[in-house]
Amino acid sequence: MEWPFLNRGINVWDPWREVRQLKEEMDRVLHRYEPERSVMAPEFPAVDIWSNDEQAIVMAEIPGMTPDKIDISVQDDQMTIRGSRGSHECVEGEVFHRRERGFGEFIRTIGLPFSVNAENVEADYKNGVLQVKLPRAEHDKPKQITVKTG
Amino acid sequence: MAKKEETQVKKKEAESHNIERTSSRRTFIPQTDILENETGLVVIMDIPGVAEQDVDIRVNDNVLTVVAKVNDVKYEGYRQLYAEYNTGDYQRSFRLTDEFNTEGIVAKMEQGVLTLSLPKAEKKKPRKIEIKAG
Numbered sequence: 001m002e003w004p005f006l007n008r009g010i011n012v013w014d015p016w017r018e019v020r021q022l023k024e025e026m027d028r029v030l031h032r033y034e035p036e037r038s039v040m041a042p043e044f045p046a047v048d049i050w051s052n053d054e055q056a057i058v059m060a061e062i063p064g065m066t067p068d069k070i071d072i073s074v075q076d077d078q079m080t081i082r083g084s085r086g087s088h089e090c091v092e093g094e095v096f097h098r099r100e101r102g103f104g105e106f107i108r109t110i111g112l113p114f115s116v117n118a119e120n121v122e123a124d125y126k127n128g129v130l131q132v133k134l135p136r137a138e139h140d141k142p143k144q145i146t147v148k149t150g
Numbered sequence: 151m152a153k154k155e156e157t158q159v160k161k162k163e164a165e166s167h168n169i170e171r172t173s174s175r176r177t178f179i180p181q182t183d184i185l186e187n188e189t190g191l192v193v194i195m196d197i198p199g200v201a202e203q204d205v206d207i208r209v210n211d212n213v214l215t216v217v218a219k220v221n222d223v224k225y226e227g228y229r230q231l232y233a234e235y236n237t238g239d240y241q242r243s244f245r246l247t248d249e250f251n252t253e254g255i256v257a258k259m260e261q262g263v264l265t266l267s268l269p270k271a272e273k274k275k276p277r278k279i280e281i282k283a284g
Contacts (some may be wrong), residue, residue: 013236046235050228057225061235061263063198093188101196113231128198128262
């Protein structure tokens with residue numbers, strides 16, 4: 001077959017152009033649903049974070065623990081929660097019908113909107129919900145700057 | 151297509167599952183461990199955020215239903231930056247067999263974990279049958 005328009009002018013007709021466009025379209029569609037990074041296990045515990053300019057409050061649902069088993073550490077603008085919950089050991093004559101509750105060790109590091117004053121952090125654990133109040137560090141508070149007139 | 155009998159049985163279960171609450175609050179199904187021992191059944195449910203007085207346990211027609219209300223957390227003057235779990239009520243039902251003594255259910259609530267002990271009915275405890283020689 002004759003290709004009289006190849007190698008002539010800018011609008012060269014490339015026989016593979018449509019195929020290549022189709023491939024690019026498909027790639028684009030498929031990549032939209034592909035995770036950017038590898039799939040990770042869901043983070044435990046789930047947290048809700050509330051904040052204003054002075055303080056941040058982190059709430060986490062961690063049922064079935066005692067306050068001494070939960071380990072919270074704070075550094076600058078990161079808070080790490082770790083702990084472990086044991087599972088019910090079956091004794092003689094016991095059998096599980098259904099086992100859905102998780103157990104074991106968990107650790108999670110959460111980024112906060114500002115650096116925190118570690119001395120004044122308050123945490124309490126009620127009804128299985130951990131609530132941590134983190135006040136903003138002095139050095140991280142915005143300072144007003146007055147503009148001098150010349 | 152399922153046989154006619156099968157369809158009827160399924161419909162009965164669906165009816166009890168479709169019982170909705172009057173308010174349209176978000177309701178979660180709590181994770182539950184169920185274990186059986188010699189005295190009866192033990193049901194352990196994770197219901198964080200629920201106070202003892204807000205749990206409703208009832209047995210109706212051999213169906214054990216647990217409904218727990220959670221008070222919405224509100225912080226005045228704060229905005230919510232991150233919400234991974236949403237507060238909501240909990241509801242779950244289990245069908246019990248005849249063997250349980252529904253009068254003697256004991257419930258204990260500790261740090262968001264509800265433990266229910268359902269003792270087996272007296273007559274159903276295994277009776278040892280002696281084999282007489284002869």
